[in-house]
Amino acid sequence: MKWYYAKEDEKIGPITKDNIKVLVENDVINQDTMIWCTEWESWKSYKEAFSEIENYQEPVAPVEPEVEVVSEMCNECYNLFPENEMVQIGEKYVCAGCKTLYLQRIREGFGGGANNFAGFWIRVAAYMIDSVILTVVFLILGSIIALFTGPMITQNMVFTATYFINIGISSLLSIGYYVFFIGKFAATPGKMIVGIQVIVGDGSQVSYLRALARIFANSLNSFTFFIGYLLVVFDDKNRALHDMICNTRVVIR
Numbered sequence: 607m608k609w610y611y612a613k614e615d616e617k618i619g620p621i622t623k624d625n626i627k628v629l630v631e632n633d634v635i636n637q638d639t640m641i642w643c644t645e646w647e648s649w650k651s652y653k654e655a656f657s658e659i660e661n662y663q664e665p666v667a668p669v670e671p672e673v674e675v676v677s678e679m680c681n682e683c684y685n686l687f688p689e690n691e692m693v694q695i696g697e698k699y700v701c702a703g704c705k706t707l708y709l710q711r712i713r714e715g716f717g718g719g720a721n722n723f724a725g726f727w728i729r730v731a732a733y734m735i736d737s738v739i740l741t742v743v744f745l746i747l748g749s750i751i752a753l754f755t756g757p758m759i760t761q762n763m764v765f766t767a768t769y770f771i772n773i774g775i776s777s778l779l780s781i782g783y784y785v786f787f788i789g790k791f792a793a794t795p796g797k798m799i800v801g802i803q804v805i806v807g808d809g810s811q812v813s814y815l816r817a818l819a820r821i822f823a824n825s826l827n828s829f830t831f832f833i834g835y836l837l838v839v840f841d842d843k844n845r846a847l848h849d850m851i852c853n854t855r856v857v858i859r
């Protein structure tokens with residue numbers, strides 16, 4: 607309700623009930639001052655209106671009830687959402703955006719059960735097989751290079767240069783090896799032998815680009831003192847650090 611008062615034929619306001627009290631105390635409003643409020647048909651003197659003003663209760667603004675918002679993490683995109691915006695599937699929560707994808711993946715056999723994810727030791731085995739294969743290739747290549755540079759090996763400079771060329775070639779070769787096999791077949795020969803493959807979180811195939819990114823993400827593991835690899839043991843999707851960064855999973859075929 608809005609209050610007004612008249613002063614020399616001028617309508618002043620709107621003011622509150624408390625304003626009126628102050629104005630009365632300061633003799634701006636006296637017993638004969640005309641008062642009007644938006645719910646009255648006509649003006650009344652303060653004398654007449656006094657009790658009405660006095661009894662008027664300022665409506666209390668309704669306080670928004672405080673709803674405790676419980677956030678849950680989406681099991682798919684790992685963002686936090688209020689619980690009431692999420693869908694509970696089994697014991698896990700997924701956000702509305704991920705629901706379709708998540709259900710589809712469960713139908714396809716991914717993500718529904720932890721059994722599909724390759725554990726730590728099988729991945730170590732695959733890695734060792736790949737390392738053996740690459741080492742053999744490097745030895746052969748190194749020998750070929752040494753054949754050409756062998757006569758000059760007494761010269762220190764040439765020896766050093768050969769050494770670095772070897773390292774460069776072997777780095778490029780192992781990058782090429784992982785990118786090619788994972789991009790093309792979803793698995794390196796080592797992974798094929800132990801029967802595991804790399805897929806994207808949504809179940810799709812890993813592109814060459816993602817496979818390349820995964821190699822660089824993999825190199826970050828050395829900065830974590832290889833704890834990044836141990837995450838495989840603790841993560842519910844058996845993801846290593848580089849799988850988390852590149853949204854990949856290693857699964858049993």
Ligand SMILES: [Zn+2]
Binds near residue numbers: 681683700
């Ligand atoms: Zn989500």
